[in-house]
Amino acid sequence: MKTHVQTYTATLLRRKWLSKKTFEIFASRPPGFTFTPGQRISLSLNEHERDYSIVSAPKESELTLCIRKVADGKLSALLSAADTGASLVIRGPHGYFTYRPSPRPAVFVATGTGIAPFCSMARSGISGFTILHGVRLAADLYYASQLRKNALKYIACLSESKKLPANAFPGKVTQYLEQHLIPGAYDFYLCGRNEMIRDVTHLIDRRFPESLVYTELFY
Amino acid sequence: MKIYTGTGDKGKTSLFSGERVPKDNARIDAYGDIDELNSILGTLASHLSDEAELTEELQQIQSDLMQLSAWLATSPNSALIESLEEISTKQITFLEDAINRITHGLPVLKSFILPQGHPTASWAHVARTVCRRSERKVVPLLSDLPEGKAAEQYRKSLVYLNRLSDYLFVLARHCNHIHGVPDKLWKT
Numbered sequence: 001m002k003t004h005v006q007t008y009t010a011t012l013l014r015r016k017w018l019s020k021k022t023f024e025i026f027a028s029r030p031p032g033f034t035f036t037p038g039q040r041i042s043l044s045l046n047e048h049e050r051d052y053s054i055v056s057a058p059k060e061s062e063l064t065l066c067i068r069k070v071a072d073g074k075l076s077a078l079l080s081a082a083d084t085g086a087s088l089v090i091r092g093p094h095g096y097f098t099y100r101p102s103p104r105p106a107v108f109v110a111t112g113t114g115i116a117p118f119c120s121m122a123r124s125g126i127s128g129f130t131i132l133h134g135v136r137l138a139a140d141l142y143y144a145s146q147l148r149k150n151a152l153k154y155i156a157c158l159s160e161s162k163k164l165p166a167n168a169f170p171g172k173v174t175q176y177l178e179q180h181l182i183p184g185a186y187d188f189y190l191c192g193r194n195e196m197i198r199d200v201t202h203l204i205d206r207r208f209p210e211s212l213v214y215t216e217l218f219y
Numbered sequence: 220m221k222i223y224t225g226t227g228d229k230g231k232t233s234l235f236s237g238e239r240v241p242k243d244n245a246r247i248d249a250y251g252d253i254d255e256l257n258s259i260l261g262t263l264a265s266h267l268s269d270e271a272e273l274t275e276e277l278q279q280i281q282s283d284l285m286q287l288s289a290w291l292a293t294s295p296n297s298a299l300i301e302s303l304e305e306i307s308t309k310q311i312t313f314l315e316d317a318i319n320r321i322t323h324g325l326p327v328l329k330s331f332i333l334p335q336g337h338p339t340a341s342w343a344h345v346a347r348t349v350c351r352r353s354e355r356k357v358v359p360l361l362s363d364l365p366e367g368k369a370a371e372q373y374r375k376s377l378v379y380l381n382r383l384s385d386y387l388f389v390l391a392r393h394c395n396h397i398h399g400v401p402d403k404l405w406k407t
Contacts, residue, residue, distance in 0.1 A: 096299075100298055187237065194225070197224045198226050201224070201233075202228075204239065205229065209239065212237030212238055212239075
């Protein structure tokens with residue numbers, strides 16, 4: 001496969017908290033660095049490295065990443081506290097989780113920060129898709145307004161929230177797909193944790209077998 | 220860190236182009252054999268670690284086989300074939316040059332030989348037979364293809380696999396030769 005992976009250096013410009021445990025970092029875009037919406041990069045700081053999907057669009061002057069601070073995560077902890085101006089090493093871009101136009105309707109399914117590649121696609125002008133964002137609480141529905149602009153349908157799937165925002169679905173993404181997506185052939189794009197990818201893929205095999213499935217696994 | 224998803228637990232898997240197919244699908248079968256071949260080449264390379272030129276050559280072939288697998292894992296009518304690296308004539312010439320170089324240093328062969336000898340030679344013979352099986356699996360995939368870029372690449376893959384089988388034959392003899400093991404001729 002055609003790959004042009006290189007190593008670049010970027011500068012941490014600022015950080016913005018999106019919810020209690022999730023934040024965005026904005027980094028300078030290294031000269032010559034290009035990518036396709038949906039791709040990810042390997043980011044390292046102080047010899048800790050991890051892959052993150054890019055949130056921003058290729059045309060934007062800054063690189064934006066969406067990061068969840070995890071309890072045992074060394075890099076996410078470092079990034080949550082790193083000083084502005086810190087030097088970041090970037091390798092990439094990686095992956096083939098990119099939008100492929102087709103006559104079938106596109107259904108994007110994300111859990112948590114798995115929403116990142118779909119943001120990049122929407123910010124790049126891709127539109128007309130159905131998108132499901134599965135989170136526990138309404139506070140984790142970051143990027144909702146950005147995605148609504150381009151989506152044919154945006155469905156927030158809240159598994160634990162007692163207060164539901166307007167039009168939100170009370171349950172998991174699998175439950176929504178099972179109960180509300182009409183049978184047919186779709187192009188499914190799944191990004192998130194392995195449990196969601198496994199469950200949705202099995203559901204697609206059973207309920208939408210003529211569909212295509214593209215996946216990006218978040219650990 | 221979990222590296223498994225369990226999406227294949229019910230006997231289906233995904234092609235690179237997104238289709239969900241049973242694991243005994245002809246494409247999966249074909250690139251599964253190439254994966255087996257690739258792994259045998261890895262085994263062979265690990266036994267030839269003192270032979271820098273050969274291990275480097277085998278590593279290049281392993282990368283080429285990954286490239287072939289990507290073509291087999293992609294539905295020919297998918298736009299994704301545009302993202303695949305084309306198999307070049309240069310990659311086939313690479314094998315031909317290696318065959319010529321190796322053959323030059325070997326005794327002339329006038330009859331069939333038995334696939335045996337030094338362990339490295341035996342692994343090369345196993346690789347050769349799996350390579351031939353891979354070739355047999357690609358042939359029916361090509362017969363179903365309409366003319367186009369994918370068909371052209373499948374034809375190139377067949378040339379590559381055919382040449383690779385020849386390479387592995389001379390490599391097996393070479394492995395015996397460098398280890399002081401003579402060819403065992405077939406006596407009828």
